[in-house]
Amino acid sequence: MHLSSPTFPFGNGIHWFSAATHTELPPAPLQDWLLSRGSLTQRLKNCCNRFDVQLLGEQWITKNPQEWQGDEQQLWLREVLLCLDGTPWVFARTLITPALLQQQQQLEQLGERPLGELLYSDNQFIAGEIDVCHIQQGSPMCELAASLQQPTSAPLWGRRRHFSYQQLPLIVAEVFLPAAVDAISQR
Template sequence: MSGSRDNTVVEPNWSGWNRQRLTQVPAGVLPWLRDEGSLTRRVVAACSGRFRVRLLRQAWGTPFYSEAQLLRMRRGEMALVREVELLCDEVPWVFARTLIPASTLRGAARRLTLLGDKPLGAVLFSDSRIKRGRTQVARLQPRHRLFSAASVDLQPVPDELWGRRTLFHVSGRPLLVNEIFLPRIPMEKTS
């Protein structure tokens, strides 16, 4: 199997809102996907119990094909990959995968390597040097690697998950945040 064909099999079809059929998105997930504020802040507000971030993994790794394209990374270039769950009363509501190219981790941005179990959103939405770029959404299915990473601890494993990814710029340099909404997140009414 050729490299490009393999990548199309394992990646969801990310698209902007203008190309996404909103009728496919479950109504209760739509407000979560469309929100442009801090997801951490919104989850904390919706969680009537104890909120926390669980760090699953943080290590240097190779981005997925579409992640590398969006980050404009060269083939083989490494990024810091951070995977966490946002929990309410120890129940995972969101799986997040952040990719920070090595070239982004200069100067004050190096502090992003030290977050541990602290929420990234607290940094992204409080630093004026960080600018939010475009957001894409996708329906994730079991054949997608990101679906597998997000659902590894879910029982039963759902048929699909919905997520978004947002490109941020730290002093002009990119970082990518994938946020996958898990089945136990409260479904919200659309406005």
């Protein structure tokens, strides 16, 4: 599977809502996955024989006020695909402040290692509330899914979680691709 880099970043323009107040969520079992408080990485690993991270890109970006409310103007962006037995299940987008990168330099050097392992193995990372998104047809996320031979016949769902490390913020967003939605619905 090869994606051309001129399309990076993929996750721009997603509108997020508080999961606690959003009234229209998908039915179970996908809702359970969206609202799960534990490590998505670990949960995905439990569903496959081989778990891989495919790095789509990483770079410094100028903040989008709709996505980041902090004072920082520049953020480190990392986008990956989480693949189970060779099939992309989840698109993940991480935003990290320069101050956090100075404290945790390993965040900038993850490469194809899963971020979730670090976040849930270090008790100094504090997980916050979950936001959700509902992505309609024609969005860049749906185009990404189609490029992965996973055309969308229904809207995509995602979740976003705010983390902090010694008061320094980090945001991780995860969108469930059609292959994941199909597999989850059969569990």
